[in-house]
Amino acid sequence: MAAEDTRRSRTLLQHIGATPRMLGVHAHSEASQAEPILALLHAGRSVALVTDAGTPGISDPGARLVAAVRAGGCPVVPIPGASAVATALSASGLPADRYLFLGFPARKGREREAELARAAAEQWTVVFYEAPPRLVALLRDLADACGSGRRAVVARELTKMHEEFRAGTLEELSEWYTEHPPKGEITLVLEGAPATSTAPPDPETLRAQAASLLAEGLSRKDVVRQLTESSGLGRNEVYRLVMELP
Numbered sequence: 232m233a234a235e236d237t238r239r240s241r242t243l244l245q246h247i248g249a250t251p252r253m254l255g256v257h258a259h260s261e262a263s264q265a266e267p268i269l270a271l272l273h274a275g276r277s278v279a280l281v282t283d284a285g286t287p288g289i290s291d292p293g294a295r296l297v298a299a300v301r302a303g304g305c306p307v308v309p310i311p312g313a314s315a316v317a318t319a320l321s322a323s324g325l326p327a328d329r330y331l332f333l334g335f336p337a338r339k340g341r342e343r344e345a346e347l348a349r350a351a352a353e354q355w356t357v358v359f360y361e362a363p364p365r366l367v368a369l370l371r372d373l374a375d376a377c378g379s380g381r382r383a384v385v386a387r388e389l390t391k392m393h394e395e396f397r398a399g400t401l402e403e404l405s406e407w408y409t410e411h412p413p414k415g416e417i418t419l420v421l422e423g424a425p426a427t428s429t430a431p432p433d434p435e436t437l438r439a440q441a442a443s444l445l446a447e448g449l450s451r452k453d454v455v456r457q458l459t460e461s462s463g464l465g466r467n468e469v470y471r472l473v474m475e476l477p
Contacts, residue, residue: 265299319386
């Protein structure tokens, strides 16, 4: 058996009394283990690939090994596990007939900005994976890109003892997980952008609306929040426009 974490897999196998030979195949060893696994397959042995959770090859180790096995002339038979994507979507309450899976987002720079902008504009439900220490940053960045009122669901430790689903707006979820730092494996399901047949208001119209609200005594922060919700534009764009006003 080729396992992402041999210790965890061995514990699970003990429950059914299985004691196969174990090979560690994780992100850093996948390429080097392809040759010995191919040797086993060519010798007539069967090798099962398992990952800690979910399905191998879906944002988990496996793609390079599968490619090497196919190139070596051996068949690959899929037996899907409980993919976190399908599991989270099925219990999120958000549309799952069409969705966009973006995996782990880029951590910084233009690549991250482009991914989040794509997620913000997508009318289908969008699914991300994220590490616990980076969840709040992702929620905040998505709130900037989508507007703080966009709905989302954080699915944590799916199919495990401490499974948790928490739904809310991006702002609500950001505040919650700032106060309650998450642990475990996380899947974030983001509501798609609302379909609209009208173009967003032009900058001059927004400036006039912002100036009017400021004249009424609203703070710039409140103006940004109100125009972000009403215009459908990202918070960063509205923030820059409001801050440029005298």
